[in-house]
Amino acid sequence: MGTLRNIQLEELEKHFGKAIFDRYNIVMQIFxxxxxxxxxxxxxxxxxxxxxxxxxxxxxxDLVVSAATDTRHLLLQTREKKIKEEIKKLKSQRELLRCKRMKANFPVVAVVGYTNVGKTSLIKALTGDKTLVPRDQLFATLDVTIHAGILPSTLKVLYVDTVGFLYDIPTGLIECFNATLEDAILADVVLHVEDLSSKNFTHQRIHVLNTLESLSSKMGVPEIQKKLILVGNKYDIGDKSNKSTLEVSSRTERGIDLLKYKLEETILKVTNRHLLNISLPVGGDEVRWLYKNATVVKMKEDTENTENNIVSIIISEAKLNQFKRIFVTS
Structure with a gap:
């Protein structure tokens, strides 16, 4: 099939006297x-x-394959093997980085969706990071990038910007980039960004969801739907008949605050974190420990015990058990 395609392109180039690129080559040029x-x-x-x-x-x-062509095929096979080995090494490094993020105890939000739906623009709106410069281009993000943000409770999160989806490109090409989507599958929350102005809204949604389900199944990550949030971007120019769970505009920041609260609610649920109010001694070791190991949302005077403050915290199950072992005696 590939040989027939090449012959057809060659004939067209001869006819028009111009270089002609098929969809595969155009995408490769962009990559x-x-x-x-x-x-x-x-x-x-x-x-x-x-x-x-x-x-x-x-x-x-049809009958004879030249020795030179044989040699080139062998060279390509050798090159393919070396590249795969290098990618395998980098994959191990990525796994180490993921482990470090887990140890740092920051919730991770992966931002996925079709190319050019505004993933980077949305991350900029969520984080307030003025250095992010979204580009109106296909595949403007080919590398996984990480950006820190703060939710309404002051809980710190990491947003992972992933490679964009594109319809109808060779399967082999997409499979080469599946590694970049692993971060999305393993994230605490997956934020699926949709373009409300797209004429292919429904098809794009199905394609992304099916891909995420397939990858999560292969990676042994069950029930990805429980940590998935659909958010429709470009509400200011979008088709009002296209509907998402949440509708926002990265440009005008409509709905961004509501999205932050939804993210916080989902993160607390899927990561088994607790929002607690605890009465603790003013300036005690307990409070200092919590500042290092949990998110201190706010603090106010305990009206029933003037030597204490009421400390509102968000804390993981593991850290809560650790706190109990250190500070709560029998």
């Missing part, structure tokens, strides 16, 4: 332009190999 990290460049190089192999087949005769 090359936006691959900046070592991981992204390796993924692009891996995705190119099937295309290069098909180009070699174009020059083969």
């Amino acid at each position: 090359r332009l936006h691959a900046t990290s070592k991981h992204a460049k390796l993924q692009v190089a891996l995705a190119e190999i099937p295309f290069l192999q098909s180009r070699l087949k174009k020059h083969d005769t």
Whole structure:
């Protein structure tokens, strides 16, 4: 099939006297332009190999395959093996980084969706990070990037910006980038951003959800729906017949505060964190420990015991048990 496609393109180029690119090549050109990290460049190089192999087949005769072509095929196979080994090493490094984030105890929110739906713009609105510069381009983000944010309770979270989805590109090409979606599957919450102005709204939703379900099944991560939030972006220019769980505009910041509260509610639920009010001695070791190991939301005087303050905290189950072991005696 690839050889037939190449022949057809060659004939069209001869007829028009111009270079002609199919969908695969256009996407590859975009990938090359936006691959900046070592991981992204390796993924692009891996995705190119099937295309290069098909180009070699174009020059083969029906009965005889030249020694030169054989050599090139072997070189490509060797290159493919080396690239896969490098990607495997980087995957191990990514797993270590994920472990470090887990030890730091910051909830992770993965932001997924089709390319150009406004994922980076939404993260900018959620974090208030003025240094983020969203671009109106396909695949503006090919690398996983991480951005810190704060929710209404002052709980700190990490937003993970992922590679965008695109409809109808070769399966092999998408599979090369599945590694970037692993961060989404393993995140505490998955924020699926939809473009309310898209004419392909329903199809895009189905495609993203099916992909997430398939990947989560392969990775042994059950019930991804429980940590999934649908948010419709571009409400200011969107089709009002397209509906998401939450509707926002990254540009005008409509609905952003409501989204933050929804994120907080979901994070507390899926990460088994507790929102508690505890009466503790003023300036005691307990309060100092909580500042280091939990999120202190607010503090006020305990009217029933003037030596104490009422401390409102968000704390994980593990840290709560640790607090009890240290400070709560029998």
